[in-house]
Amino acid sequence: MRKCLVLAVAAIGVAACGGSQPPEKPAGAAPQGEEPGSLVVRCGRLIDGLSDAIQSNRRIVIDAGRITSIGDDTGPLPRDRRVVDLRDHTCLPGLIDTHVHLALLAEDSSDMTIYYRRSTEQTTRIAEANARATLKAGFTTVRNVGDYFPAVVLDLKRREEAGAVVSPRIRTAGPYLTINGGGGDLVIPGQDEKLIPPETRLGVARGPAEFARKTQEAIDGGADLIKIIASGAVFAFGGVPGAPEMTREEIAAVVEVAHAAGKKVTAHAHGAQSIKDAILAGVDSIEHASLADDEALALAAEHGVALSMDVYNGTYTAEVGVRQGYPREFMRKNVETTETQRVAFAKAYALGVPILYGTDAGVYPHGLNGRQFEVMVSRGMKPMDAIKSATSVAADHMGLAADIGAIAVGRYGDVIAVAGNPLEDTSVLQSVDTVIKGGIVEFPDAREVADAVYTNGRIYTVDGERSWAEAVAIADGRIVYVGLDAGVAAFVGDDTAMYSLHGRLMLPAFQDVHIHPITSGLDALACDLGGLDDLAAYRMRIAEYAATHPDAEWISGGGWSMAVFGPGGYASRTILDELVPDRPVFLSSADGHSGWVNSVALEIAGITKETPDPPDGIIDRDPSTGELVGSLQEGAMDLVRDVMPEPTPAMRLAALEYARDMLHGYGITSIQAAYAFEPDLEAYKALDEAGKLDLRVVAALWWERDQTEEQIPYLEELRRRYTAGNLRATSVKIMQDGVIENYTAAMLEPYLLPSATRGIPMIEPGYLKDVVTALDAADFQVHFHAIGDAAVRQALDAIEFARDTNGRHALRHHVSHLQIIDPDDLPRFAGLGVVANFQPLWAYADDYVVELTIPFIGEQRARWMYPIKSVIDSGGTVAFGSDWSVSTANPFPQIETAITRVDADSHDTEVLNPEQRISIEHAIDAFTINAAFVNHQEDRTGSIEIGKLADLIVLDQDLFVIEPAAISDTRVLLTLFAGKAVYGDPASL
Numbered sequence: 001m002r003k004c005l006v007l008a009v010a011a012i013g014v015a016a017c018g019g020s021q022p023p024e025k026p027a028g029a030a031p032q033g034e035e036p037g038s039l040v041v042r043c044g045r046l047i048d049g050l051s052d053a054i055q056s057n058r059r060i061v062i063d064a065g066r067i068t069s070i071g072d073d074t075g076p077l078p079r080d081r082r083v084v085d086l087r088d089h090t091c092l093p094g095l096i097d098t099h100v101h102l103a104l105l106a107e108d109s110s111d112m113t114i115y116y117r118r119s120t121e122q123t124t125r126i127a128e129a130n131a132r133a134t135l136k137a138g139f140t141t142v143r144n145v146g147d148y149f150p151a152v153v154l155d156l157k158r159r160e161e162a163g164a165v166v167s168p169r170i171r172t173a174g175p176y177l178t179i180n181g182g183g184g185d186l187v188i189p190g191q192d193e194k195l196i197p198p199e200t201r202l203g204v205a206r207g208p209a210e211f212a213r214k215t216q217e218a219i220d221g222g223a224d225l226i227k228i229i230a231s232g233a234v235f236a237f238g239g240v241p242g243a244p245e246m247t248r249e250e251i252a253a254v255v256e257v258a259h260a261a262g263k264k265v266t267a268h269a270h271g272a273q274s275i276k277d278a279i280l281a282g283v284d285s286i287e288h289a290s291l292a293d294d295e296a297l298a299l300a301a302e303h304g305v306a307l308s309m310d311v312y313n314g315t316y317t318a319e320v321g322v323r324q325g326y327p328r329e330f331m332r333k334n335v336e337t338t339e340t341q342r343v344a345f346a347k348a349y350a351l352g353v354p355i356l357y358g359t360d361a362g363v364y365p366h367g368l369n370g371r372q373f374e375v376m377v378s379r380g381m382k383p384m385d386a387i388k389s390a391t392s393v394a395a396d397h398m399g400l401a402a403d404i405g406a407i408a409v410g411r412y413g414d415v416i417a418v419a420g421n422p423l424e425d426t427s428v429l430q431s432v433d434t435v436i437k438g439g440i441v442e443f444p445d446a447r448e449v450a451d452a453v454y455t456n457g458r459i460y461t462v463d464g465e466r467s468w469a470e471a472v473a474i475a476d477g478r479i480v481y482v483g484l485d486a487g488v489a490a491f492v493g494d495d496t497a498m499y500s501l502h503g504r505l506m507l508p509a510f511q512d513v514h515i516h517p518i519t520s521g522l523d524a525l526a527c528d529l530g531g532l533d534d535l536a537a538y539r540m541r542i543a544e545y546a547a548t549h550p551d552a553e554w555i556s557g558g559g560w561s562m563a564v565f566g567p568g569g570y571a572s573r574t575i576l577d578e579l580v581p582d583r584p585v586f587l588s589s590a591d592g593h594s595g596w597v598n599s600v601a602l603e604i605a606g607i608t609k610e611t612p613d614p615p616d617g618i619i620d621r622d623p624s625t626g627e628l629v630g631s632l633q634e635g636a637m638d639l640v641r642d643v644m645p646e647p648t649p650a651m652r653l654a655a656l657e658y659a660r661d662m663l664h665g666y667g668i669t670s671i672q673a674a675y676a677f678e679p680d681l682e683a684y685k686a687l688d689e690a691g692k693l694d695l696r697v698v699a700a701l702w703w704e705r706d707q708t709e710e711q712i713p714y715l716e717e718l719r720r721r722y723t724a725g726n727l728r729a730t731s732v733k734i735m736q737d738g739v740i741e742n743y744t745a746a747m748l749e750p751y752l753l754p755s756a757t758r759g760i761p762m763i764e765p766g767y768l769k770d771v772v773t774a775l776d777a778a779d780f781q782v783h784f785h786a787i788g789d790a791a792v793r794q795a796l797d798a799i800e801f802a803r804d805t806n807g808r809h810a811l812r813h814h815v816s817h818l819q820i821i822d823p824d825d826l827p828r829f830a831g832l833g834v835v836a837n838f839q840p841l842w843a844y845a846d847d848y849v850v851e852l853t854i855p856f857i858g859e860q861r862a863r864w865m866y867p868i869k870s871v872i873d874s875g876g877t878v879a880f881g882s883d884w885s886v887s888t889a890n891p892f893p894q895i896e897t898a899i900t901r902v903d904a905d906s907h908d909t910e911v912l913n914p915e916q917r918i919s920i921e922h923a924i925d926a927f928t929i930n931a932a933f934v935n936h937q938e939d940r941t942g943s944i945e946i947g948k949l950a951d952l953i954v955l956d957q958d959l960f961v962i963e964p965a966a967i968s969d970t971r972v973l974l975t976l977f978a979g980k981a982v983y984g985d986p987a988s989l
Contacts, residue, residue: 038063062413105130153172219261457954845911846903
C-alpha cells in the first residue's frame with residue numbers, strides 16, 4: 001500500500017475542473033419523444049405585449065425554441081408536434097422582472113452575517129430554488145441586480161444557458177458597487193470587518209478612479225449590467241434615511257466605463273438627492289426611488305431614465321411585521337415610506353417616465369413577483385401598461401427586444417397562461433397556470449413516464465438536508481422523482497421497468513478524485529506485485545511472469561512495497577538479475593516513487609557508478625562501494641523510463657477497459673485522473689466516442705518541471721481538443737514533493753537523519769507562485785501532490801498568491817495526499833477555498849507509518865498525520881481519492897479506515913490519531929457530493945435529486961446500521977451510469 005503514484009510507464013495527467021459539457025435536459029423539460037422547443041400553443045385570448053388590444057383564438061407555432069408563426073386557431077392541427085391547449089386561458093409573453101436577488105432569502109434580512117456564514121453550496125441551492133420559484137410565477141427572464149456572492153449567480157446563469165437547471169433567463173450585475181459600509185456592503189456598525197470574506201466585497205470602492213476600476217473588473221467578470229448603490233435603504237443603520245453615499249463624480253466614472261463597454265447602469269437610490277445625482281451622472285435606471293421629489297421625477301422624464309419601483313414591498317412588510325411583531329416605530333416608518341413611494345410612482349407614470357417592472361424579490365420571497373401588478377394598477381397605471389412594463393418595455397430597456405418581451409415571430413417561445421382576463425382583473429397574474437420557456441413547457445411539471453422505478457429502498461440522498469427517501473424514478477438517464485413509494489406511481493407507464501430494492505441502501509455513485517486508471521491498468525495487466533506481502537512472493541510472481549511472456553521485450557509492472565526492503569526501500573538488482581538475466585526489468589513501487597531495475601535495464605539506460613543524480617531524484621548506491629543498488633528514487637526513474645518502449649494504443653485501451661470495469665464493480669462512475677499525457681487522452685476519447693467509456697473523467701494534464709510557463713499554450717490546446725462528452729482535460733497536476741519513506745517529501749523541519757535533509761521541493765516555492773498564478777489565470781484547476789507539511793504550505797501559499805493576483809475564487813484547486821499538515825495551515829483550506837484531497841486508506845499505523853515514517857519525523861509531527869477531522873472542523877471541504885494502484889480503489893476499506901483509523905483488513909493495529917476519526921456521513925460526503933464539487937459536476941451528480949444524472953449504486957449492507965469494522969466487507973450489487981446498469985443486474989436485487 002501507499003502514498004501516491006507519480007509517473008509510471010510514460011503518461012501523466014489527472015484532475016478535474018472547468019470545461020464545458022453538452023447541454024443536458026433539466027428535469028421536467030419535455031416529455032419523452034418530444035423535440036424541445038417544438039410545439040403548438042392554442043390560446044383563447046392573447047396579449048402579445050406590443051399592441052393595446054387583446055386578441056382571441058390565436059395559434060402560436062414554436063420551432064427550435066422560437067416563434068415561427070402566429071395566426072387564427074383554425075384548420076387541422078399538425079401531427080408532428082405537441083399541442084398545448086390553452087383555449088380557456090389568456091396567453092401573455094413570458095414576464096420580465098428587472099429587479100431580483102436570486103441568492104437572497106427574505107428571512108435573512110435580520111442577520112446579514114448569514115450571507116457569508118453559509119457555504120457556497122448552500123447559497124447555490126438557495127439560488128436554484130429561488131430561480132425555480134420565479135420561473136413558476138411566470139417570469140421567464142430576470143435581471144439579478146447585484147449580489148454579495150456574484151459568482152454563484154454567474155454560475156447559475158451559465159447552467160441555465162446550458163439547459164442544466166430549471167431557471168429563468170438571467171442577466172446579472174455581478175457585485176454591488178458601493179462605498180465601505182454602504183448599502184451594498186456587509187459591514188455592520190460594531191462588527192469586525194476582518195470577519196467578512198473579501199469575495200463578498202468585490203465592488204467596495206471610494207473615489208472615481210477606484211470605482212472605474214471596479215466597474216471594469218465587474219464587466220471582465222461577466223456582468224451584463226452594472227449596479228451601484230447611490231444611497232442606502234430607507235431604514236439605514238442609524239444614518240439619515242436615503243442619504244447619498246456615492247458622489248456624482250463617482251457615479252459618472254462608473255457610467256463612463258460601463259457605457260463604453262455597452263453595459264447599462266442601474267442605481268439603487270431612495271433619497272431625492274441621490275436620485276438626482278444618479279440621473280445627472282448618466283445612469284439608465286433608478287431602483288426604489290422611495291423618496292423621489294417632483295424635481296427628481298422631472299429629471300427622470302427629461303433624461304428618459306427608467307424607474308424600477310418595488311411598490312408591493314411595503315404591503316408584504318406590513319403583513320409580515322404584524323405576524324413577527326416588528327417594532328411599532330419600524331411599522332410606522334414602513335407605512336409612511338410605502339405611501340410616499342406609491343405617490344411618486346403615480347406621478348412618474350403621469351409624467352411619462354419609463355416604468356420597468358421590478359420587485360426586489362429576495363427582500364420578499366421569490367415566487368410572489370406577480371403581486372405587484374395589482375398595486376401598480378391601483379395607483380393609476382393602465383393594466384395593459386403594467387403588463388408592458390414587465391414585457392416589451394423591460395425588453396427594450398435591456399436591449400433584448402429581438403428575443404423576449406413579446407409574442408412575436410422571431411422571438412423566443414416564452415408564453416405564460418392565466419385563467420381569466422388580466423385587463424379586467426390584474427390579480428389573476430398572481431397565479432400562473434402554464435409557463436413555456438423557449439418552447440419547453442416548464443410548468444406545470446411535465447411528468448415524464450419513467451424508464452425505470454426503484455422502490456422499497458433505504459435511499460440516502462446526500463442532498464442539502466441529507467434526507468432519506470424510499471423510491472427513485474429515472475427517465476432519459478436523469479432522476480425525475482425522489483420520495484416516498486406512494487408518490488412514484490405518477491411516473492409509472494406501461495413500459496416502465498419496476499424494481500424493488502428490498503430495503504437495501506441506495507447511494508449516489510462514488511467519485512474518486514485521485515486515481516491513475518491507465519497506468520495502473522497497464523501494471524495490472526503486466527507483472528503485478530500488488531497485494532503480495534514478502535520477497536518470496538515477489539520472486540515467484542516475477543519468475544512466473546517472465547516464463548509465461550517469453551516474447552516480452554521488457555518485463556514491466558509494479559506494486560512492490562518499500563517496507564519489504566526496509567528503510568529507504570533499497571530494492572536490489574541482484575534479485576532481478578537472478579530471475580531475469582537476459583531482458584531488462586522495470587518494476588515501480590506501490591507508491592510510484594521508486595523503481596526496481598535489473599542490470600540489463602541499467603546498462604540500456606547508460607546508468608553507471610559515475611552517473612550523477614538528477615536534480616529531482618536519487619540513484620541508490622551502496623554506501624561503502626558506490627555500486628548501483630538497483631533502486632531509483634523519484635526523477636531518477638525517468639532515466640530508465642525514457643528508454644522503455646511506449647505502450648501501444650491497444651494496450652492503453654485494454655488498460656482503460658480493465659480499470660473501467662473494476663471501478664464499476666466498486667460503484668465508481670466519476671473520476672479525476674491524477675495525470676494524463678496525450679496518448680492517455682486519446683484512449684479516453686476513443687473509448688468515449690465508441691460509447692463505451694461509461695465514466696465521467698476529469699483529466700489532469702502534467703506540469704513539466706523542466707519547462708516554464710511557455711508550456712501553457714500547449715496545455716490549453718490539449719484542453720480544447722480533449723474536453724468533450726464524458727472527458728474534460730481541465731486540470732493540471734503539479735508534483736511538489738516526493739514521499740516520506742525515501743525522505744523526498746518536503747518538510748518544514750529536518751528529517752531525523754544524519755543528513756538533516758528537509759526533502760525535495762520539486763518546484764522552487766517562489767516560482768511555484770508564478771506557475772499557479774499563470775495556470776489560474778488560464779482557467780485551469782490545479783491539482784497538487786503534497787505529502788510533507790512544507791509542500792502543503794507551499795501549495796497553499798501559491799494558491800493564495802494566485803487568488804490575490806487574479807481575484808479568482810471558483811476553480812476549486814485541491815491538494816492531494818496531505819500526510820502531514822502543520823496545524824497553522826488547517827484553517828487555510830476553508831479560507832482559500834482549497835479542497836483537501838485525502839487518500840483515507842493510508843490513515844492507519846501500517847508498516848509504512850510505524851517503520852518508515854514515525855522514526856524519521858518524530859512523534860510530535862506524527863500527531864498531525866492525515867488530519868481529516870481537523871480540516872472538516874475548521875470549515876474545509878474534504879474529498880477522497882484512492883490513488884490506485886498505490887492502494888485499492890475499493891471505497892469501502894477507505895471509508896472504514898477514515899472512521900476507525902485502524903487496518904481495515906486485520907483490525908489489529910493501534911488507532912492512528914483517534915481524534916481524527918470522522919463520521920459515516922462525512923465519509924460518504926467525501927466520496928460523493930464533495931468529490932463531485934472537485935470535479936465541477938455537483939450540479940449534475942453527487943446526490944440523488946430531481947434533475948441530476950442517475951449515477952446510483954445499491955449495496956448489500958447498510959453502512960448506517962452495521963458496525964464500522966464490517967464496512968470494508970460491503971459489496972456493490974448494482975451500479976447505474978445515467979440510469980444504465982454498468983455493473984450488476986437490477987432484476988436480481
